[in-house]
Amino acid sequence: MPQRADAAALSYRDCVSAKIKCLRYYRQQKKRVSRDRVSLLFMGDNDMISQLTSTERQYALVILVLMSLCGLVMAAGGRGDPLGVHGFVVLAFSVGLAFVLISGFYAPQPDPEQQTQYYDDPTKVGIALTMAWAVFGMFFGVWVASLLAWPDLTFDQAWSSFGRMRPVHTTGVIFGFGGNALIATSFHVLQRTSRARLSDQLSPWFVLFGFNLFCVLAVSGYFMGITQSKEYAEPEWYADIWLVIVWIVYFAIYLRTLARRKEPHIYVANWYYMAFILVVAVLHIVNNLAVPISFGSAKSYSLFSGVQDAMTQWWYGHNAVAFFLTAGFLGMMYYYLPKHAGRPIYSYRLSIISFWGITFFYMWAGSHHLHYTALPQWVQTLGMSFSAMLLVPSWASAGNALATLNGAWHKVRDDATLRFMMVAAVFYGIATFEGSFMAMRPVNALSHYTDWTVGHVHAGTLGWNSMIVFGAFYALVPWLWKRESMYSPKLVEVHFWLALAGAVVYVFAMWNSGIIQGLMWRTYTENGVLAYSFLDSVEAMHPYYIARAFGGLLFLTGTIICSYNIWMTVRAGKALATDNDAEGDIPVFARNAVQAGE
Amino acid sequence: MGIEHDTLVAISKSWGLFYLIALAIAATAYALWPSNAKRFEHAKNSILDDDDKPLK
Structure with missing residues (x-):
């Protein structure tokens, strides 16, 4: 049987070449270890700066010089x-990056061949x-959580007070962790679904580092006491202006790369990413x-005042x-889940319908944060109605994801x-149901200002956002x-079990404490006075606050383990043995489809 | 204030309602339009393709 002999010969050759690859890889590893560890993480096989063309390097330097000047001003x-302190932060950030850039400024020109591959360096960083x-972010989360149980943990420092650390x-977590995960x-996803390389190599770096500069300004500002007191929009005017510039460039990358796409249809994941970029800019x-x-x-003052200010803030929030x-x-989710499961999304049509539902219903839901306030009743009702309607597209998405996995539950069992x-x-699915429910005015009467809200938010951020990021990253x-x-x-x-246990402990602790709080605040005696003082309710929260901090600690531990695992995968993971290095960029979970000798 | 409260209520109760209904019809029609089916089918399967290089 000549065919079988061929197959045997092929696999023998594969073995030999794999062995050579291993040896080569081992030598490379040895060389690598001697290199700077940080650069090791950031670099695949090539130096990242030498991937930039000399024109791009020059532009990068010009931008950094301009940024340094801004910092000086x-x-x-x-x-x-x-503001002056932040000037020095901007200056240090820009000069630091300029040093990195200059260290590779005169490296040889990149191989034009790289244009035939995807550009993943910004994603890696x-x-x-x-x-x-x-x-x-999660470390500070555990700290502020502990602060509520043990107030002395501020150690009498202004910067470590609850109002600054929160x-x-x-x-x-939202911008640093979530934002970087979204950008990366x-x-x-944009490149894979468009089958086109990013439109250029400089603007992704501008977006990535620019966004991180914004995060650094935000966080360092809080420690100093800078805030405009708008929830999730605390940074002051100069940081906000900077973010607008970064965000416009981000959207431009999307449009320019999509314009180069080789797929006729824009895959639904890109619609969601674009809605994210565009609407966040407007908000x-x-x-x-x-x-x-x-x-x-x-210091700045908002253009709005009173209830208009509150409405604008919660429309944003x-x-x-x-x-x-x-x-x-x-x-x-719409990209990594089908991709990793090796199954197409259950219903593409449903994903489109839920996209338009989510984008257009959410716009009106914000006023449910202002029930029983000076906001007109009809605006509250509007927000309440749209929050209820939101359940439809939200569950359509959650159901679509789970239906995609239907028939592959053995993979879910085996693959963390x-x-x-x-x-x-x-x-x-849980968090969106809960959200619609809590937006109802009578339910909100119980839940608002209590820890139930905090529990709800964390069901979303720990259970949904973090889990999908970890899954996507793995x-x-x-x-x-x-x-x-x-x-x-x-x-x-x-990590999976720590994260799940942490999220569940956290959410249950907050559900309990929130509902108890809400009930204590509305319990009257037969004489018509409040049965409990506010302090009574604070005292009743103590055990739940300890449980919450513990849940957060479990979650943080999982995250640290994840970081270590990623670090070690990059540093010492077993390299993929492929026939041709140029074609080595094959997703690992798809490889079994093309194994030779089978 | 230029815009009165009642004006806003009237707009949201009439135009607001109709534009959302129109939008819902448009989105559903687009998703279910028979001639789009092939394109969607291609899109949902093409991401599973293993060739990890940009097309020329």
Whole structure:
């Protein structure tokens, strides 16, 4: 049987070539270890700066010089004000990046061959930044949670007071962790679904580092006491203007790359990512319309006042949940879940209908944050109705994800990566149901201002956002760094159970404390006076606050393990053995389809 | 204030309602339009393609 002999010969040759690859890889590894560790994480096989053309390097330098000048102007104009400190932060950030750039400035020109491959360097750095922010943001989350149980943990410092650390936590996880995850995965998904390389190599870096500069300004500002007191929009006017510039470039990358696409239809994941970018820009600009007291001061005043200000803020706030924490992450789900499961999405039509439902219903839901306030009753009712309607497209998405997995439950059982995505879809379903329910005015009367809201938010952020990011990353990291699998599948498993246990403990603690709080605040005695003082309710919360901090700690531990696992996969993971290096960029979970000798 | 409360209520109760209904019909029609089926079918399956390189 000549065919069989061929197959045998082929697999023997494969063995030999695999062995040679292993040896070569081993030597490479040895060489690598001696290199700078940080650069190791950020670089695949080539230096990232040498991938830029010399024109791009020059433009990058010009941009960094301009940014440094901006920093200097801020430092000079804002002396004696926190703005001046931020000027120095901008200066240090830009000069630091300029040093990195200059170190590779005269490297040889990149191989024109690279144009025939996807451009993944910004995604790789984005993944590293995502995990760094995740650990940072969740660490502060555990700290502020502990602060509620043990108030002495501020150690009498102004910067560690609850009012300053809480936005550090929320910004760290929403923007630092979530935002970087969205940017990193969007570049990856955009290219794969369009079958086109990113439109250029410089603007993705501008977006990634520009966004991180915004996050650094935000977080460092809170520690100093800078805030415009708008929830999830605390950074002051200069940081807001900077984010607008970054965001416009981000949207331009999307449009320009889509214009080069080779697929006739734009895959639905891109619709979600684009809705995320476009709407966040609109929300951010309108909500942050403000007048600084002077150009030399960090302080500004909002253009709106009174209930209009509150309405604008919650129109922004709820749509930040909708378009930052939902639309973009749904984009992630609609790509990585089918891809990793190896099954197409259950119903493409349903995904389109739910897309338009989500984008157009969410816009009107924000006023449910202002029930029983000075806001006109009909606006409250409007927000309430749209929140109820939102359940339809939300469950359509969650159901679509779960139906995609139907028939592949054995994969979900065996593969923790897929399980992360499955649990994310389940939590998405739970959190959206709960959200619609809590937006009802009578339910809101019980839940508002209590820990139930906090529990709801964390069912969404821990259960849905974080889980889908972890699932996507465990699929993406071996793929991008050309590894056979994650460094330790066992640690992925450990992470899964820590994350799930942490989320469940957290959410149950807050459900309990929230409902108890709500009930205590509305219990009257037969004489018609409140049965409990506010302090009574605070005291009753103590055990739940301890449980909550513990749940958060479990979740943080899982995140640290995930970071370690990603780090080790990049550093010491087993390289993928392929016939041709140029064609080595094959997703790891799809490889069994083309094994030779089968 | 230029716009009165009642004006806003009237707009949202009439035009607001109709534009959302129109939008819902448009989105559903687009999703279910028979000639779009082939394109959607291609889109949902093409992401599973293993060739991880941009098309020329």
